[in-house]
Amino acid sequence: MERLPNLSVFATVIGLAKAAIKFAAHIQLQGNAMNWKNTTDRYGSPSIGMHWLMFFLLTGAYVCINLADVFPKGSQLRGNLKTWHYLLGLCVWALVVIRLGIRFLSGPPPGIEPQISLWQRRLAGVMHVALYVFMIAMPLLGWLALSAKGLPIEIFGLQLPALIGPDKALAESIGDIHETIGAAGYYLIGMHAAAALFHHYVICDNTLVRMLPLGR
Numbered sequence: 001m002e003r004l005p006n007l008s009v010f011a012t013v014i015g016l017a018k019a020a021i022k023f024a025a026h027i028q029l030q031g032n033a034m035n036w037k038n039t040t041d042r043y044g045s046p047s048i049g050m051h052w053l054m055f056f057l058l059t060g061a062y063v064c065i066n067l068a069d070v071f072p073k074g075s076q077l078r079g080n081l082k083t084w085h086y087l088l089g090l091c092v093w094a095l096v097v098i099r100l101g102i103r104f105l106s107g108p109p110p111g112i113e114p115q116i117s118l119w120q121r122r123l124a125g126v127m128h129v130a131l132y133v134f135m136i137a138m139p140l141l142g143w144l145a146l147s148a149k150g151l152p153i154e155i156f157g158l159q160l161p162a163l164i165g166p167d168k169a170l171a172e173s174i175g176d177i178h179e180t181i182g183a184a185g186y187y188l189i190g191m192h193a194a195a196a197l198f199h200h201y202v203i204c205d206n207t208l209v210r211m212l213p214l215g216r
């Protein structure tokens with residue numbers, strides 16, 4: 001019985017990924033044939049589903065940790081919001097592995113029309129790598145920071161193993177790195193989203209539409 005909550009957390013992660021992919025596929029079906037892989041002008045449904053699911057998970061992780069500060073230290077709500085932050089962050093970590101697999105199985109990304117210059121393609125590529133590094137590094141740093149604090153890491157019934165032994169100074173350093181990269185994440189994600197909107201509304205190409213389930 002002890003293990004039931006653990007299983008339900010993992011089942012939730014897989015369920016979320018499946019639901020997002022199905023949802024993207026369902027919406028895509030309304031205007032286009034469903035694509036499991038990238039086509040010449042659109043990302044495949046699994047890539048689109050994972051992109052937007054992870055957008056919501058990351059937004060949730062940021063909202064929870066910022067909202068936690070609003071409530072007094074030691075309050076139940078503050079503690080719960082922090083636990084949700086850990087859980088959503090760990091979901092990002094679990095799903096990024098599946099997402100990378102999907103990326104490699106989906107074939108070359110759809111082309112942008114009208115074509116963009118080589119330096120813009122390279123810059124977008126560097127940005128995507130940075131976003132993947134962010135999604136892998138942040139949860140890991142958070143988990144390491146909690147481990148180094150030496151407290152039991154209990155997430156709604158899921159007991160996480162400590163990755164390293166207790167070390168107060170190390171816990172503070174890793175925590176600082178986690179918070180600094182977390183703050184940099186606002187700019188990274190903000191620039192990425194602004195570039196997509198700039199392409200859509202100013203350059204008027206299909207950069208954003210390729211990643212939208214409705215494809216409008």
Ligand code: HEM
Pocket residue numbers: 058061062065066069082085086087088089090092134135138139140141142143145146175178179182183185
């Ligand atoms: C992509 C996922 C994640 C992002 C974007 C993220 C982002 C952040 C940010 C921005 C803060 C600083 C908040 C502030 O300045 O007050 C923070 C704090 C923190 N995060 Fe994360 N985080 C993620 C995942 C995780 C995970 C998976 C864990 C642990 C399992 C974790 C543990 C922590 C801890 C312990 C703090 C310090 C806050 C405290 O409890 O006092 N984070 N995180």
Ligand code: HEM
Pocket residue numbers: 047051054055058103109124128129131132134135189192193196197207208209210211
């Ligand atoms: C409002 C927010 C967002 C918008 C409008 C947006 C838009 C887009 C668009 C249009 C693309 C396709 C770009 C291309 O093919 O060159 C894309 C790709 C990508 N986006 Fe976002 N995005 C947003 C948020 C995020 C967030 C929060 C992350 C993760 C931290 C992220 C990670 C990625 C990655 C890694 C790619 C590369 C394609 C892939 O592997 O899935 N995006 N995004």
